[in-house]
Amino acid sequence: MSSPCRGRCERRAGHGESPGAAVPGTEVAVSGDPADIDKLRKALAAEHAVLFAYGLLGARTSGSLRSRMSAAYEAHRSRRDQLRALITARGGRPVEPDASYALPFFPSNATLAANLAVHLEGGITAAYLELAAASEEPLRRHAALAMQEAVARSYAFRPAQPAAFPGMPAKAAPAATPTTSAGE
Template structure:
């Protein structure tokens, strides 16, 4: 039995799942180098991405698709060796996941998929703003989260 060919909505969910897999991996690196006073935030963000990853896997399976597994490793766009680099990576992770979920918003055909994507995009934008604020970046928000 083969899986159905994914449509635009499902392909965007597959891309969002890939971003969530990368986020879970990336937050492991953030946890290793983050300021210890940020441990609670790192833990909460990691848990949020794990939950979003798991829910996306469930949604793809419900659509009759076999979700791709996480890659064996990921490339980090810059060296992370200290708390500042860890916070910068957290901002990058949230920006990347926001971009992926914005794509789902744009391609979603079902109301549940669109609502899930809007929630995920909003949550990523809020986490990114928190990390930008921690870095002293002003303003901590961007006009259109998820826009590449």
């Protein structure tokens, strides 16, 4: 499972621990499918990393871009809280965020900040992909909606609008109709 940084971010604190590693003596009886709980923990760890990055981006942008960054931050915060609730409802223990995360690149201007946001949304989409294979249908639905939202957010940060159906050839331009001149 890759992080939103697709292998280019690194954890700065708590490295070496697996997501959801229990502290000795604090184990809780798990009532949900352990594989599903692990998938939820991985998605939660990815949300933690994305929240860290959006916190940085929101502080370094202004105007409408900052508004979009703030909206993305709030959406991911809501998803993080939902994941924590899903994990604890199944008897699992949510993974806690690291103190810091390394970004794949540092955004020094608005264009790079928007590019990083696109990168983050693509990464979080990949993080939820594993959860889309959960054994419980509500978890698969949760993952699908989270991926849909992330893809939509990523296009809000792109300068150009997507094609109607990505990957398909562009619509052919209408054929020019021959015109006759008045002297013919």
